[in-house]
Amino acid sequence: MAITIGLRKHIARWQRDGLIDDATAELLRKDMDSHGSGFGLGGILAVLGAVLLGAAIISLVAANWEAMSRLVRVGLIISVLWLGYVGGAWRESLGDKRFGQALYLIAAITFGAGIALIGQMYHLSGDVSDAVLLWVAGTMVAALLLRSPVLVSASVAITGLYLFCSLDRTSGEPFSYLWLVPVLLFICAGLVWYTKGKAARHLIALLLIAYVLVVRIDLDNATVLWLAAFLGGAFFMMDAVRPGLLERITGWAEALGAYGFVTLLLALLFFQFDIASSGIDDDSIPNQVLVGFAILGCSIAGLVLSGHRNLAVRWIAYTVFSLEVLYLAFETIGTMIGTASFFLSAGVLVLLLAAFVIRMERRLQKRNPKRQVTV
Template sequence: MFDKTYRQRLETDLAQWEADGVIAPAVAASIRNALPPLPAGINIAVVVAIVGGLLIAAAFLAFVAAHWTEIARLLRFVILLAGMVVAGGLGAWFASAGRTVLADLCASIGAIIFGAGIALVGQMYHLGEDFAGGMLLWSIGAFAGALLTGSRGALAVGLVAASIWTCLRTYDTPDALHLPFVAVWLIAAATAFAWNSRVAAHLVAIAMLPWWIATSLRFEFDGAQPSFLLANGAALLFGAGLAIAASPSPRALRLGSVLSIYGAFALAGVAFLEVTTVDDIVSFRTGTVPAQPLWAILSGIAGAILSLASAGITRRAGEVLAACAIGLVLLAAPIWPASAAGEPWFAYAALLCAMLCLVVSGMLDEVRPRIVAGWLGIAGVIAGITWAVKGSLLGRSAFLAAAGIIAVGFATALNRMLPRAAR
């Protein structure tokens, strides 16, 4: 809450209230004194130091790679070990000096060198060509470094390695879900919760997307529809984020709000993908294979239930509309195959209403990212209906015109009702 943007806005408001006579100067001063100090920012010197550190690390790796065949095996191992020790020692020194950003950078470089060491040692001793296993080992080492040092960069390295690992495992074994990644992700989410770090929450939210994308593409070969599976994943991420944010814990609020933001954008992206990709695939399906597996359907339903539970806890009307947005996007999946003989007008209407609910939800709860996601979703769905779907262009234009007239009529009625409700 007490970040730089909030503090600047609060300072502006305090100055304005003091000038308008709303609060006394002593009250404004007491409010300023009650605020905790802002953490040190990243200045130009720190940025230059970061670039320099990255260049030195790249030079070290390039030098070792260039002379790799000329260096004895034992010396190679010592060089790699020395690189990690130096990076860790510099990180400890920077941490003791209060240079947290540079300390985090050193821990990140150490995690990268560890991954390079795995690859080079595997090549040196001709170990088994299990690239996915190497990624898992790298991820474990990077996670260990993140837990020991609190480095957000090392956490990012670990999540990237884990994402590559799950994508490779999904490709190697397409007949089974790769659930071990879910356990790794939960550990990373618990770490972000314990750190109470917005950066770590962003990393955790982004890391969930590769697993859902790889899984949805895997099930496409079995006849399932990737965008429907992605819709269930977006619903679960959105609803779970809202439910976590509804907890009274400030740590849960920070983590849940970030997860819900990514879930909202994912939901908007899925709405666009459904309009632009589903029709070409569903029309060729025989109907013997479901468009989405049962576990994915249950995940989407769980997301809708969690969002409703969050609305019941917080008593926010915006979260009720968020649950409606989730439900309408999920509803489009079973409607679509039923309209395979013609244009899926009801599915289009459900997606448009879902994105409108997302916009209104963000406005009621004053969550700007949710508003942006809803507007992007509306633009994507309209563009998809207009250009990307086969069928009669005249029919689509009539549908869009009818939808616009209904929206304008609803807005007019709402505008007349609001003043009466205010009175």
């Protein structure tokens, strides 16, 4: 909403200054209205209210669980599910998508709580991850039948909960999440295409990155990092070299390039962390510096190849480059000089980094004058 208001102010200013004519200004406003997400502050508050209301219903039912008969318990859960899904569909049929999606979310939360409460009531066997898996499956079916973007996002969030619940080794198959999480995310990606739930795409990308890190830590195997670095680098290079092709295939080229870029850098940072945590020996510092140079090289490559057109890649590269320079300085120079000298060196480094960013921004601005960024 704030971005839209800001753009409207800029359009009015351009129109007033004569940079664009009245017809162009009106076309820009109509384009903003037609491509608006329709999910501004009101939609966010509606979803937040749905989450809080769902939590209130769960707390109320759980607090009075023993005082109700079994029939009342089951009937109450089914009633909330029915009101949520049917009420949401009714509101959507009237054109009220915000509260319709909020009612869907209340029903999805109630479904998960109902699984836990009914399982406790009838002493059903199974562990937490099995219950969460049933929850995500039911939410996916609801998202498919109701074509609900918010239920797709909820499915991705519950899949993340399943990932971390699966790390509990007390019961169930210990490593079933290795193949189940990618399958669930693949289904969610299909639901994103079907429901046009664009927000869920970011959740899927973030959960995939979390999945890679969890697998690396859980299995203590660097193979997944190499694979993630390769795939991340491939997506980044496709966006940098052939953005039109990637956009035609996915319709999400810049974001995929940015997520691929951050995945590549995270894998390299994890390799550096592994070297640092393996112990101090004669090869530790040189190996850290070697990986550090690879990180710096990738950061500069990101700026050169796609920083002029992909703002996310640009600022990821700036951030990682700056932090890596300071880290290498701390690991090498910082161990050999005193505190005051280190702060002096760090201050000089930060000023040099600032000069680097300013010069790079000017170069990138010349390559893409349409995007103006204030430094």
